[in-house]
Amino acid sequence: GKPPDATDNANYFCEYAFLYHQMDMLEDAHRTGAYFNAITWNPASFKDKVVLDVGAGTCILSIFAAKAGAKEVFAVEATDMAIRGRKIVEAQGMGHIIKVLQGTVETVTLPSKVDVIISEWMGYLLLRESMLDSVLIARDRFLKPGGALFPSHATLYLAPVGAAKACREKQQSFDGERQHWEDFNGTMRKWYGTDFACMRDEFLEEQRKYYLQTGMFVNLSPKQLVGDGSPLLRLDLLTATLEDLKGADKPCTCSMRISKDTQIEGFVGYFDVDFSGSKENPAKEEVQLTTAPTTETATHWGQQLFGFYPPLQARSGDTLKGTIWIKRQKKNHRLLHLEASFELGQSGQVRDKREDSWFVD
Amino acid sequence: GKPPDATDNANYFCEYAFLYHQMDMLEDAHRTGAYFNAITWNPASFKDKVVLDVGAGTCILSIFAAKAGAKEVFAVEATDMAIRGRKIVEAQGMGHIIKVLQGTVETVTLPSKVDVIISEWMGYLLLRESMLDSVLIARDRFLKPGGALFPSHATLYLAPVGAAKACREKQQSFDGERQHWEDFNGTMRKWYGTDFACMRDEFLEEQRKYYLQTGMFVNLSPKQLVGDGSPLLRLDLLTATLEDLKGADKPCTCSMRISKDTQIEGFVGYFDVDFSGSKENPAKEEVQLTTAPTTETATHWGQQLFGFYPPLQARSGDTLKGTIWIKRQKKNHRLLHLEASFELGQSGQVRDKREDSWFVD
Ligand SMILES: Nc1ncnc2c1ncn2[C@@H]1O[C@H](CSCC[C@H](N)C(=O)O)[C@@H](O)[C@H]1O
Ligand SMILES: Nc1ncnc2c1ncn2[C@@H]1O[C@H](CSCC[C@H](N)C(=O)O)[C@@H](O)[C@H]1O
Numbered sequence: 001g002k003p004p005d006a007t008d009n010a011n012y013f014c015e016y017a018f019l020y021h022q023m024d025m026l027e028d029a030h031r032t033g034a035y036f037n038a039i040t041w042n043p044a045s046f047k048d049k050v051v052l053d054v055g056a057g058t059c060i061l062s063i064f065a066a067k068a069g070a071k072e073v074f075a076v077e078a079t080d081m082a083i084r085g086r087k088i089v090e091a092q093g094m095g096h097i098i099k100v101l102q103g104t105v106e107t108v109t110l111p112s113k114v115d116v117i118i119s120e121w122m123g124y125l126l127l128r129e130s131m132l133d134s135v136l137i138a139r140d141r142f143l144k145p146g147g148a149l150f151p152s153h154a155t156l157y158l159a160p161v162g163a164a165k166a167c168r169e170k171q172q173s174f175d176g177e178r179q180h181w182e183d184f185n186g187t188m189r190k191w192y193g194t195d196f197a198c199m200r201d202e203f204l205e206e207q208r209k210y211y212l213q214t215g216m217f218v219n220l221s222p223k224q225l226v227g228d229g230s231p232l233l234r235l236d237l238l239t240a241t242l243e244d245l246k247g248a249d250k251p252c253t254c255s256m257r258i259s260k261d262t263q264i265e266g267f268v269g270y271f272d273v274d275f276s277g278s279k280e281n282p283a284k285e286e287v288q289l290t291t292a293p294t295t296e297t298a299t300h301w302g303q304q305l306f307g308f309y310p311p312l313q314a315r316s317g318d319t320l321k322g323t324i325w326i327k328r329q330k331k332n333h334r335l336l337h338l339e340a341s342f343e344l345g346q347s348g349q350v351r352d353k354r355e356d357s358w359f360v361d
Numbered sequence: 362g363k364p365p366d367a368t369d370n371a372n373y374f375c376e377y378a379f380l381y382h383q384m385d386m387l388e389d390a391h392r393t394g395a396y397f398n399a400i401t402w403n404p405a406s407f408k409d410k411v412v413l414d415v416g417a418g419t420c421i422l423s424i425f426a427a428k429a430g431a432k433e434v435f436a437v438e439a440t441d442m443a444i445r446g447r448k449i450v451e452a453q454g455m456g457h458i459i460k461v462l463q464g465t466v467e468t469v470t471l472p473s474k475v476d477v478i479i480s481e482w483m484g485y486l487l488l489r490e491s492m493l494d495s496v497l498i499a500r501d502r503f504l505k506p507g508g509a510l511f512p513s514h515a516t517l518y519l520a521p522v523g524a525a526k527a528c529r530e531k532q533q534s535f536d537g538e539r540q541h542w543e544d545f546n547g548t549m550r551k552w553y554g555t556d557f558a559c560m561r562d563e564f565l566e567e568q569r570k571y572y573l574q575t576g577m578f579v580n581l582s583p584k585q586l587v588g589d590g591s592p593l594l595r596l597d598l599l600t601a602t603l604e605d606l607k608g609a610d611k612p613c614t615c616s617m618r619i620s621k622d623t624q625i626e627g628f629v630g631y632f633d634v635d636f637s638g639s640k641e642n643p644a645k646e647e648v649q650l651t652t653a654p655t656t657e658t659a660t661h662w663g664q665q666l667f668g669f670y671p672p673l674q675a676r677s678g679d680t681l682k683g684t685i686w687i688k689r690q691k692k693n694h695r696l697l698h699l700e701a702s703f704e705l706g707q708s709g710q711v712r713d714k715r716e717d718s719w720f721v722d
């Protein structure tokens with residue numbers, strides 16, 4: 001059965017009420033540094049402006065906006081972290097600028113519209129958590145015409161992965177479950193005279209979903225890729241609609257160019273966000289936050305890895321074309337489900353085809 | 362805020378819908394073997410009887426009851442596991458005896474009252490999950506006068522623990538968080554000009570709860586105890602009331618005798634259940650299932666370990682007296698909260714006293 005949205009929400013918000021979780025995010029220097037730069041390097045975009053911080057948490061972004069010269073900041077946070085955010089704001093002596101409002105941005109009332117919306121809403125594979133919904137709703141409720149969103153754009157990329165130890169380990173664990181099943185069924189028959197054979201296929205199906213069809217958190221280095229990342233989805237936050245996010249009407253597509261003769265054991269998803277402001281209020285210093293594979297310290301998002309079982313056999317110059325429906329899971333609309341088909345080949349010749357689906361849990 | 366009970370339920374039932382989780386329980390040979398023995402060694406208690414299986418899962422207990430000669434078994438299961446249970450029942454050729462009903466036992470309707478209720482409802486520290494509530498409700502709704510419950514009795518014990526590596530590791534992790542905080546606050550000040558000092562105490566409080574005030578899953582061997590287990594709570598399932606379980610009116614007490622000069626680094630909770638039937642329908646062969654520390658393979662419940670920080674200093678012949686309120690957590694009524702006070706000493710002399718509280722999450 002489908003749990004009510006209230007359940008998804010209660011579970012979702014629960015974690016954000018803990019300081020250790022907010023600190024995990026704050027300690028991600030790529031993340032927090034990118035927001036710090038995007039806001040404080042662009043005082044022209046914030047000076048004397050009214051700002052809304054969607055999902056303020058500890059109010060760190062509101063504090064950056066105040067440092068950049070904002071006249072008034074509404075820091076909206078659903079969880080009890082709002083109470084702590086208020087204390088942190090007071091401790092910076094910014095209580096006269098930043099107004100902390102506890103509640104969801106969908107239901108809160110503000111005394112005025114705002115010039116700028118700041119928010120850190122990104123989840124694994126960009127869209128997990130579905131918090132961007134809340135930002136778009138806030139935009140439609142509160143952003144003045146010509147106002148700007150920070151970040152302003154987001155792009156989700158896919159890139160092909162060569163040898164992937166994580167995928168091979170999952171395959172081994174899954175293979176181990178076949179033997180586990182035989183042992184289990186043997187025990188049940190011998191000790192309790194009960195035959196579970198009719199459950200074998202359902203059990204293996206369950207284990208396949210768990211081991212082979214669930215995205216894995218990884219931090220890859222660029223040399224594990226066998227081709228450049230290719231954009232799957234580009235969002236202009238000023239114009240994107242909730243329907244775009246629910247993506248039910250059309251799939252996303254991307255073409256990944258393969259750079260050598262290789263096995264392709266899987267693909268990763270990662271994202272960039274850009275802080276460009278709006279046409280009327282452009283950022284003078286454009287900042288980008290990327291979660292792409294790197295040799296430096298990774299962000300706390302890492303990348304999401306999805307395996308091909310068995311791997312694809314690719315040749316240099318091949319193109320791996322993906323057609324992907326990014327859906328929300330029925331049992332929890334904050335989690336994702338990818339339905340994908342891939343074609344591998346070159347010069348109009350398709351040498352391998354795959355249809356599969358993966359969960360981002 | 363307090364999530365609605367619907368949320369606790371949705372989360373609670375979610376896991377039981379997976380075969381791997383049902384298999385984990387089935388593969389616990391102490392557990393499943395005890396139920397098998399209690400039921401099939403006592404055909405007199407089941408022959409031609411009408412039986413209710415509360416929370417049937419894969420219907421394994423219903424199958425045992427049918428093997429023991431039951432005339433009719435109602436297997437009530439809330440999750441979609443009911444659909445699989447029905448298939449498993451059919452595969453044993455028992456579809457004419459076992460009727461699988463999907464729903465909660467609180468809301469299901471049965472065509473008749475029953476002679477025996479069988480159920481495996483025990484959680485960590487006996488009461489976690491609060492599923493015993495459902496068994497008592499089923500008893501009051503469906504059990505005939507003179508009917509029997511399998512199991513019929515449950516006892517929760519506490520026992521004193523000497524050297525406990527797990528406690529020391531938690532203390533170390535907690536101590537590490539002090540340094541973590543200094544590093545965090547230093548970074549926030551230096552890079553972002555933001556001072557989080559006002560959150561230090563709340564952070565350490567949060568970490569204390571997590572590391573020091575949360576029960577740990579352990580499998581102890583008897584030689585790690587420094588005194589015998591002492592009963593904290595005894596329940597006769599035929600007469601226990603929901604009020605007894607909610608335990609809000611009076612605390613439980615127990616006295617643990619210390620057998621040597623030693624540090625006491627913590628205490629464990631574990632339980633027994635007895636399958637004795639009722640006065641009118643007694644089990645001829647009494648079976649007991651225990652989760653006490655053992656040198657043999659442990660049950661999947663293990664024991665729950667709670668630490669004293671710092672440890673107590675005990676002498677041989679001391680008594681450790683505990684007065685303990687077993688409460689339900691406000692944020693999730695299926696989880697527990699212990700509020701405890703302990704006194705250590707002998708001959709009427711109290712040498713150490715502690716008041717503390719622990720969560721069973
Ligand atoms: N619809 C909504 N209304 C209000 N707060 C929300 C929300 N959806 C998510 N949030 C909050 O948004 C926060 C996202 S995490 C980001 C926290 C902070 N802005 C920072 O950058 O460090 C969480 O604290 C979460 O509780
Ligand atoms: N109130 C309720 N009504 C119906 N089923 C319930 C219930 N509370 C818990 N359950 C179910 O009870 C089961 C407990 S686990 C025990 C399963 C099985 N009897 C066995 O011994 O192997 C779970 O499958 C859970 O979904």
